[in-house]
Amino acid sequence: MSGYATQIAAILIVNIVAAYAAYMPLACGQLNLGTAGFMAIGGYASAVLSAHGLGLLVSILGGAAAATVAGLLVSIPVLRARGIYLTIATLAFSEVIAAILLNVDSLGGASGLVVNDHIGVGPMLVAMTIVLIVVAWFSRTRFGLCLTAVRNDGRGTAVFGVSVRRVEVSALTIGAGFAGVAGAIYAHQFNYLEAQHFNVLLSTYAVLFALLGGLQTPLGPLIGALVFTLVPELLRSTDQWRYVGFGVCIILLMLLRPEGLLTRQLIHRLPRWKTA
Amino acid sequence: MKHEPVGVRFMLLQQVTNGLLLGGIYALVALSFSLTIGILNFLNFSIPALFMLGGVVSCALLAKGFGIGLAVLVALVVTGFVSLVIERFTFRWLKNSDSHIPLVSSLGFLILFENLVLIYFGSDAVGYPSPFGGASVRVEHMLISLPRLASFAISLVLIVACYLVITRTKLGRGLRSIAESSIVSEMLGVDVGRTVSGMYLISGLLAGMGGVLFGISYLQVSWDMGSEVALKGISAMVLGGMGNIWGALLGALIIAVVEVLTISYVSSEAVNVVVYSVLLVLILVMPNGLLGDRAILVERM
Numbered sequence A: 001m002s003g004y005a006t007q008i009a010a011i012l013i014v015n016i017v018a019a020y021a022a023y024m025p026l027a028c029g030q031l032n033l034g035t036a037g038f039m040a041i042g043g044y045a046s047a048v049l050s051a052h053g054l055g056l057l058v059s060i061l062g063g064a065a066a067a068t069v070a071g072l073l074v075s076i077p078v079l080r081a082r083g084i085y086l087t088i089a090t091l092a093f094s095e096v097i098a099a100i101l102l103n104v105d106s107l108g109g110a111s112g113l114v115v116n117d118h119i120g121v122g123p124m125l126v127a128m129t130i131v132l133i134v135v136a137w138f139s140r141t142r143f144g145l146c147l148t149a150v151r152n153d154g155r156g157t158a159v160f161g162v163s164v165r166r167v168e169v170s171a172l173t174i175g176a177g178f179a180g181v182a183g184a185i186y187a188h189q190f191n192y193l194e195a196q197h198f199n200v201l202l203s204t205y206a207v208l209f210a211l212l213g214g215l216q217t218p219l220g221p222l223i224g225a226l227v228f229t230l231v232p233e234l235l236r237s238t239d240q241w242r243y244v245g246f247g248v249c250i251i252l253l254m255l256l257r258p259e260g261l262l263t264r265q266l267i268h269r270l271p272r273w274k275t276a
Numbered sequence B: 001m002k003h004e005p006v007g008v009r010f011m012l013l014q015q016v017t018n019g020l021l022l023g024g025i026y027a028l029v030a031l032s033f034s035l036t037i038g039i040l041n042f043l044n045f046s047i048p049a050l051f052m053l054g055g056v057v058s059c060a061l062l063a064k065g066f067g068i069g070l071a072v073l074v075a076l077v078v079t080g081f082v083s084l085v086i087e088r089f090t091f092r093w094l095k096n097s098d099s100h101i102p103l104v105s106s107l108g109f110l111i112l113f114e115n116l117v118l119i120y121f122g123s124d125a126v127g128y129p130s131p132f133g134g135a136s137v138r139v140e141h142m143l144i145s146l147p148r149l150a151s152f153a154i155s156l157v158l159i160v161a162c163y164l165v166i167t168r169t170k171l172g173r174g175l176r177s178i179a180e181s182s183i184v185s186e187m188l189g190v191d192v193g194r195t196v197s198g199m200y201l202i203s204g205l206l207a208g209m210g211g212v213l214f215g216i217s218y219l220q221v222s223w224d225m226g227s228e229v230a231l232k233g234i235s236a237m238v239l240g241g242m243g244n245i246w247g248a249l250l251g252a253l254i255i256a257v258v259e260v261l262t263i264s265y266v267s268s269e270a271v272n273v274v275v276y277s278v279l280l281v282l283i284l285v286m287p288n289g290l291l292g293d294r295a296i297l298v299e300r301m
Helices: A003-027 A035-051 A056-078 A084-103 A121-138 A142-152 A154-159 A164-190 A200-213 A220-234 A241-256 A264-275 B008-040 B047-063 B068-090 B100-121 B146-168 B170-180 B182-187 B192-218 B225-240 B245-265 B270-285 B295-299
Strands: B136-139 B142-145
Touching (some): A003 A121, A003 A142, A003 A220, A084 A200, A084 B225, A084 B270, A121 A164, A142 A164, A154 A164, A200 A220, A200 A241, A220 A241, A241 B068, A241 B100, B008 B047, B008 B146, B008 B225, B008 B245, B047 B068, B068 B100, B068 B192, B142 B146, B146 B170, B146 B192, B146 B245, B192 B225, B225 B270
16 A cells, blocks of 8 residues: 555545544434544553553553543543533543643653554554444444434433433443554554544534434444545545535435434345335 | 733723723623523534624735725624524524434534635735724833724623613513423414524624624734634633523623733633633522523523
8 A cells, every 4th residue: 555545545434433433422312522542542542551561452452441440430520510511621631631741851752752663554443343233233232222212302212211320421421442553553553642633523523424324224324434534535635625615415315414424224225226 | 011010900991991891792602602502502613603793704804995884794794694694504494303403413514614714815814904004002111002992982882782672672571481481482472483583683783793893902813713712602602501691791801810810920821721620610609690591691581
């Protein structure tokens, strides 16, 4: 693969994993705008571990674990807040993490942190596949069913004896873990971390990928991240206009296909087209 | 100021004044957010774009040699019109959909307008050719910028006007009933579409005026001027209580003073740590804010 193709593939993989990080809480109806914060925790934790001489795999797992723990610690108090409050709380959390990292000189501060170990696109693909398999497996379990049920009708689900709070905490925590993986592979691919990179825009894009792809199926975020990473890249010659196009796409898509690109209905209709 | 032998007390007083004057602009943005949250329970991410449009459009007209009055008027017409277009895409044509959808649409508008302005204006901050410049007066030992003082006064007037519209007019009564329940108010004869349009118009004009005043006060506009101010505005709104008009003002003044004091006594990098930690703790410990949320909108029904 050429340098350019490798770069695009790496960005795409990070975006896909980040999209799943945003997807997990969204699947049970919570809008988490803190994905960037959890990615930062994963990235920096993994960088510190590998700087202490640990192997690549252990570092990445450590980064994911750090983000998961952070997710659990955050979700328990944060989930007392609901709806719009939850969104703002996660946003604030993410900003606090980025702002703290910017001020800690031992982690590079404003000048950034150089990361040791390098990860190729191959192992990144493996990490992404594992995330995908985990999500696909969840969607077939009782937990996956609970996620959808809570998203559609939280109170109704509670009536059937499901602990809504436990489902929500788990979803946010698992999502944070995925964000940790995304941050860690990002750190080792680009070998450089900058606190400013982990801003609201990054969280926003992760959420957009998941919502534009669609929440109804576990493949939605993959499609969303794929389309909305590659299409702007193909339109690169048009420079800034591609972002204008991106904005227009978002608005029109929300108007015409509010359930996202890939819906269950679409999947049901696919075989019929083939036979017809 | 630091080199003048006026003592620590005057420097503190000067910084607090600077903070309060900045707070007026934050208050307009906070109120703009607060209205859509209080009434539709919708976090409107296109508000930073409207704020930016207000500043950039008036700046472009001033640079072309038009008078300040005309420039502000056109800027407000543009932001008001854009806000009504956004209303179509985030409310009117989207009824009965998932609550995330309008938020995502408004993000689409933010990305759209920021990049349109980026194409025409470039990525660098542009000097705002204000006819008032940086005029200032000296009160005791403090230096007070006149444009900022005037902006603060205009902000206060607009907030009071907004309060009167919400509490005293037919539009306001309609809005408060929609905040309570959109379905019931429609049954009781409130024209929900027009009333909500009115709210978008008010919220767009507040944000646009905020952008104009920001340009006049700080003599600089850029394509991304909205985002940073919007985050402060959201913090201010939560601090004061979401959907509460006076809460937006109080929260904005506190956030702005804290910001200015942190910059001058700690460091400019520490600002975000302090402001967002305060926001995070508040939303966890007292999510209703200092003055209670949605109080003014719903209480007087």
